[in-house]
Amino acid sequence: xxxxxxxxxxxxxxxxxxxxxxxxxxxxxxxxxxxxxxxxxxxxxxxxxxxxxxxxxxxxxxxxxxxxxxxxxxxxxxxxxxxxxxxxxxxxxxxxxxxxxxxxxxxxxxxxxxxxxxxxxxxxxxxxxxxxxxxxxxxxxxxxxxxxxxxxxxxxxxxxxxxxxxxxxxxxxxxxxxxxxxxxxxxxxxxxxxxxxxxxxxxxxxxxxxxxxxxxxxxxxxxxxxxxxxxxxxxxxxxxxxxxxxxxxxxxxxxxxxxxxxxxxxxxxxxxxxxxxxxxxxxxxxxxxxxxxxxxxxxxxxxxxxxxxxxxxxxxxxxxxxxxxxxxxxxxxxxxxxxxxxxxxxxxxxxxxxxxxxxxxxxxxxxxxxxxxxxxxxxxxxxxxxxxxxxxxxxxxxxxxxxxxxxxxxxxxxxxxxxxxxxxxxxxxxxxxxxxxxxxxxxxxxxxxxxxxxxxxxxxxxxxxxxxxxxxxxxxxxxxxxxxxxxxxxxxxxxxxxxxxxxxxxxxxxxxxxxxxxxxxxxxxxxxxxxxxxxxxxxxxxxxxxxxxxxxxxxxxxxxxxxxxxxxxxxxxxxxxxxxxxxxxxxxxxxxxxxxxxxxxxxxxxxxxxxxxxxxxxxxxxxxxxxxxxxxxxxxxxxxxx
Amino acid sequence: xxxxxxxxxxxxxxxxxxxxxxxxxxxxxxxxxxxxxxxxxxxxxxxxxxxxxxxxxxxxxxxx
Numbered sequence: 001x002x003x004x005x006x007x008x009x010x011x012x013x014x015x016x017x018x019x020x021x022x023x024x025x026x027x028x029x030x031x032x033x034x035x036x037x038x039x040x041x042x043x044x045x046x047x048x049x050x051x052x053x054x055x056x057x058x059x060x061x062x063x064x065x066x067x068x069x070x071x072x073x074x075x076x077x078x079x080x081x082x083x084x085x086x087x088x089x090x091x092x093x094x095x096x097x098x099x100x101x102x103x104x105x106x107x108x109x110x111x112x113x114x115x116x117x118x119x120x121x122x123x124x125x126x127x128x129x130x131x132x133x134x135x136x137x138x139x140x141x142x143x144x145x146x147x148x149x150x151x152x153x154x155x156x157x158x159x160x161x162x163x164x165x166x167x168x169x170x171x172x173x174x175x176x177x178x179x180x181x182x183x184x185x186x187x188x189x190x191x192x193x194x195x196x197x198x199x200x201x202x203x204x205x206x207x208x209x210x211x212x213x214x215x216x217x218x219x220x221x222x223x224x225x226x227x228x229x230x231x232x233x234x235x236x237x238x239x240x241x242x243x244x245x246x247x248x249x250x251x252x253x254x255x256x257x258x259x260x261x262x263x264x265x266x267x268x269x270x271x272x273x274x275x276x277x278x279x280x281x282x283x284x285x286x287x288x289x290x291x292x293x294x295x296x297x298x299x300x301x302x303x304x305x306x307x308x309x310x311x312x313x314x315x316x317x318x319x320x321x322x323x324x325x326x327x328x329x330x331x332x333x334x335x336x337x338x339x340x341x342x343x344x345x346x347x348x349x350x351x352x353x354x355x356x357x358x359x360x361x362x363x364x365x366x367x368x369x370x371x372x373x374x375x376x377x378x379x380x381x382x383x384x385x386x387x388x389x390x391x392x393x394x395x396x397x398x399x400x401x402x403x404x405x406x407x408x409x410x411x412x413x414x415x416x417x418x419x420x421x422x423x424x425x426x427x428x429x430x431x432x433x434x435x436x437x438x439x440x441x442x443x444x445x446x447x448x449x450x451x452x453x454x455x456x457x458x459x460x461x462x463x464x465x466x467x468x469x470x471x472x473x474x475x476x477x478x479x480x481x482x483x484x485x486x487x488x489x490x491x492x493x494x495x496x497x498x499x500x501x502x503x504x505x506x507x508x509x510x511x512x513x514x515x516x517x518x519x520x521x522x523x524x525x526x527x528x529x530x531x532x533x534x535x536x537x538x539x540x541x542x543x544x545x546x547x548x549x550x551x552x553x554x555x556x557x558x559x560x561x562x563x564x565x566x567x568x569x570x571x572x573x574x575x576x577x578x579x580x581x582x583x584x585x586x587x588x589x590x591x592x593x594x595x596x597x598x599x600x601x602x603x604x605x606x607x608x609x610x611x612x613x614x615x616x617x618x619x620x621x622x623x624x625x626x627x628x629x630x631x632x633x634x635x636x637x638x639x640x641x642x
Numbered sequence: 643x644x645x646x647x648x649x650x651x652x653x654x655x656x657x658x659x660x661x662x663x664x665x666x667x668x669x670x671x672x673x674x675x676x677x678x679x680x681x682x683x684x685x686x687x688x689x690x691x692x693x694x695x696x697x698x699x700x701x702x703x704x705x706x
Binding site: 009012013016017020023024027028030031049181184185188192196200203204414415416417418419422 | 644645647650651653654655657658661662665666669672673674675676678680681684685687688691
């Protein structure tokens, strides 16, 4: 793929954005007086701002790239990650859990755990969270620098350091408020930067119905990327293929794994306990604003599939329409492989095509379409083609898809200079605000839950204010180190993400019992959590997804259960870990004595907390009313795309 | 907190909107995608959005 040439207009758009985020940081710096201003925004931000920041902190660039990729791979069923795997959990957080987070005056999720249980649970959660945010931020920055390197030909190190530097400057100046404000800015950048791409793509493919028609062809064709034949609606219906069983949908997932694994365990675990998103709601100016934050966020979240998944579906549809001259890009291949393959085409003996095809495939190191290569060899024998023509022919005959390249290939295809600058800035913005989000969550947890709790308790607020600033610098430097680590050891990164999965999967069971059952004890929570983590590691060690070799992908102890896809394996793992943690916490809690009195648990546990009364609010501001309304909309969306 | 976020949003999108609109008018042939001058159209959309945000910010500052 040729690097994209940016025009002055594109750079101007990009520089304007950087100028504005830095300007926000500088303007906010005046208001940063205490550690609370810097680390928790002193609980002063209006609902719509925290709401958009809430969703923006989740909509990282990797999500943008990944959702388009899944849209191409799995079709509209990808929307389950939104309509099943997000909306219900967001509503639950708003209506049932926010009163405890906000009402307890905890400054972070680990601090809530300390109030509810004890130091052990807090330490376990805060250390795991701090490590995870640094790696998450590093992985994302590595992806950004790699992208800028491949796409625009920028130097990897320079891209990494400059982008991190910009983030450092504005977070250091304006703290959490800066991060939240730029997240809102980024939200609008993403929506306004990608909407025209979706519009142009749909127009090109011939509209919604033409796209669906083409995707029906993809689903029933045996030469489709997945290599399996599905019912015609496999890409265009969200539920029917799922109900038909794992063999009948491209995700390879069954109904239980989807609804319980993703829709309950993973989704509630992420949305209701991850401090990165919850922190946004905790920065709201009052209890109602805090509770309404996830509800405000749920509105765009519900509509996002049309912005982030539909591009993938468009790409898949276009690929199946030969006259459109588009294909999902093949994996990035080093130029010398192309040179070798071109030479192989030239040397091919037209009388012995099968051998020639094999030789070309070996030279390239990728799967190729025999028919297309045969045609290419024949063309070259008839009239000598130029090297560039042959290379294009080879490029088009590669049958492997690099799904992660989908979104950018569409941007490149449809955006002229100007709009291109806007779309790329949107992507860059989401990478940078993703880093800012991670760093601001990291510095709050480090400063309050680790530094203040264990290293330097009882110091002046000024001390912690400075500690917060130093932590910000340290967080950025560690993220850069993690980015280099990610760029060097791909496999190690897989393992780290796997370990995060183990740590996160059981977490929601601890919160659920802690918040809604006053009998839950600190020992029960701590051991239950450990048991859940061990349980998920064990589950992973004895199961595997079909097509994977035992090893990093699972099954290294034994293979007791095989799943049709990695996704199914993940969902089942989560369901298993949750159950282990739930049962262990329950049993151990019953066997141990609670260290906390009812009085101490007031405001932390459902049955001991006075119900939040919303009756003085107009009906459209009441979280319960809004939650039900949103749930109805979500159900309607599911039915439309059934 | 101190700064009304509608100011930077409004200013930034108005500016980018103006840039795209201007580019779409001056370099009309370079701005076409699928037969539409997308820079011009989308520039205007951004300009309208940015102005609406600015209007909100101005009204907000008056009520204070």
